[in-house]
Amino acid sequence: MSTEPLIRFRGLRKAFGANVVLEDFNMDIADGERIALIGPSGSGKTTVLRLLMGLDTFDGGEIEVGGVPLSRPSEQAKLARRQIGMVFQHFNLFPHMTVMANVTEAPRRVLGLSNAEAQARATGLLRMVGLEAKLNALPRQLSGGQQQRVAIARALAMRPRIMLFDEVTSALDPELVGEVLRVVRQLARESGMTMLIVTHEMSFARDVSDRVVFMERGRVAEQGPPDMIFRNPSNERTRAFLQAILER
Amino acid sequence: MPFDLAFAWSILPDLLRGAIVTAEATFGGMALAMLGGLLLALGRRIGPPPVAGFVRGYISLVRNTPLLVQLYFIFYVLPLAGLSFNALGTGIVTLGLHYSAFLAEVYRAGIDAVPHGQWEAAQALSLSRRDTWRDIILPQAIRPMVPVFGNFLIGMFKDTPLLATITIPEMFGAAEQIAGDTYRYNEPYTLVGLIFLLISYPAALGVRGLERRFGVH
Numbered sequence A: 001m002s003t004e005p006l007i008r009f010r011g012l013r014k015a016f017g018a019n020v021v022l023e024d025f026n027m028d029i030a031d032g033e034r035i036a037l038i039g040p041s042g043s044g045k046t047t048v049l050r051l052l053m054g055l056d057t058f059d060g061g062e063i064e065v066g067g068v069p070l071s072r073p074s075e076q077a078k079l080a081r082r083q084i085g086m087v088f089q090h091f092n093l094f095p096h097m098t099v100m101a102n103v104t105e106a107p108r109r110v111l112g113l114s115n116a117e118a119q120a121r122a123t124g125l126l127r128m129v130g131l132e133a134k135l136n137a138l139p140r141q142l143s144g145g146q147q148q149r150v151a152i153a154r155a156l157a158m159r160p161r162i163m164l165f166d167e168v169t170s171a172l173d174p175e176l177v178g179e180v181l182r183v184v185r186q187l188a189r190e191s192g193m194t195m196l197i198v199t200h201e202m203s204f205a206r207d208v209s210d211r212v213v214f215m216e217r218g219r220v221a222e223q224g225p226p227d228m229i230f231r232n233p234s235n236e237r238t239r240a241f242l243q244a245i246l247e248r
Numbered sequence B: 001m002p003f004d005l006a007f008a009w010s011i012l013p014d015l016l017r018g019a020i021v022t023a024e025a026t027f028g029g030m031a032l033a034m035l036g037g038l039l040l041a042l043g044r045r046i047g048p049p050p051v052a053g054f055v056r057g058y059i060s061l062v063r064n065t066p067l068l069v070q071l072y073f074i075f076y077v078l079p080l081a082g083l084s085f086n087a088l089g090t091g092i093v094t095l096g097l098h099y100s101a102f103l104a105e106v107y108r109a110g111i112d113a114v115p116h117g118q119w120e121a122a123q124a125l126s127l128s129r130r131d132t133w134r135d136i137i138l139p140q141a142i143r144p145m146v147p148v149f150g151n152f153l154i155g156m157f158k159d160t161p162l163l164a165t166i167t168i169p170e171m172f173g174a175a176e177q178i179a180g181d182t183y184r185y186n187e188p189y190t191l192v193g194l195i196f197l198l199i200s201y202p203a204a205l206g207v208r209g210l211e212r213r214f215g216v217h
């Protein structure tokens, strides 16, 4: 592992009006590392991903990706963000486009791939997520689990170095959760991508990540290898949070 | 008040020739209004402040003055400033300008109805603003607007008799011409009314079909 972190959050601050959501948030992520981000509702997990992706602007501090600061818009920042893919809780597929068009849109428009190249890439990815039979379907003809797998393929089609997953199974019926988690697990094992995974599925967090980060009130309250966090958390809050989740 | 069928039959060709002009004005005006409405909606939403301000002013002006007055203004007043079209051109431009102010609101509502997550998904894929508008936002915004366009098209069709006032020989103008020449009013005006009904009513039924098909589910 190289010494320079791939992603670096330093003193990050974000407020919505008077509601300070992140305050002095710090985290370094190494290239290839897989982080599970856990914590109570409202602790700021989604906000961290959105700021990294550029879906919201932050009020202070800095985020660096590959050494490039993202606080101000620049060509470099744009290119850095192009290396980041994101999968949303509610899939956000383009409903008027077929599965194939969803997956080929950005590679064609942004990377300038030809139709044939983009389709070859999409076909491979859709096979990987088990949906090669659904190329011509519209999103509304698919189950939630299938839609989410298309959304994963769509993000991967940009060949990102970094993938962000925000509670990608929490909008799914319980019987569809497994098929999506399987895909994410496989990526974590085989792709070598840097992954930042927000989840409430603790057993998944445990076996998918190299490091678990427990957030509370906009800060990192505790972090460490999954075994340590789940078996023997040192922070009282972490303990209480895990207890509450396991009892549900 | 007798209705002379033979006379009615004899003037039908003239009226139908007028109906072709009516159709030209309606479709021409609608095409212009759809383009103008889109530009106004985009100008207000993503234009720099002066453009957005101009658009707001334009829309209020057009929506709060009668079509007939706008028609006279463009036909009689603008030529004094050296800006003139032929009569039909004036009619099409006026209908287009007038209805574009209303369609701008329709576009705006359609654009606002596209869920925020669509913008975010596009941004997460690094799509440019332009690609996002063209491929993601507008196709979704316009789909539920199709039946609304249909209703405006029918509305515009029924406004076309106003064009007779600036000498355009559309259907109503043709009827006036016949009435003036022959002093017979019953047949030409009854026929014009019937032709409007025969076109508007099925068109309205068609729009209802479109609503079922394109309505937001």
Ligand SMILES: Nc1ncnc2c1ncn2[C@@H]1O[C@H](COP(=O)(O)OP(=O)(O)OP(=O)(O)O)[C@@H](O)[C@H]1O
Residues within 6 Å of the ligand: A016, A019, A021, A039, A040, A041, A042, A043, A044, A045, A046, A047, A048
């Ligand atoms: N667009 C917004 N406008 C105002 N407040 C917001 C907005 N987005 C998030 N917040 C607030 O920021 C805080 C953190 O939200 P965030 O979504 O990051 O939490 P989270 O850790 O992802 O929670 P959850 O587990 O419920 O998803 C919450 O108090 C939330 O109400």
Ligand SMILES: [Mg+2]
Residues within 6 Å of the ligand: A045, A046, A047, A166, A167
């Ligand atoms: Mg969240």
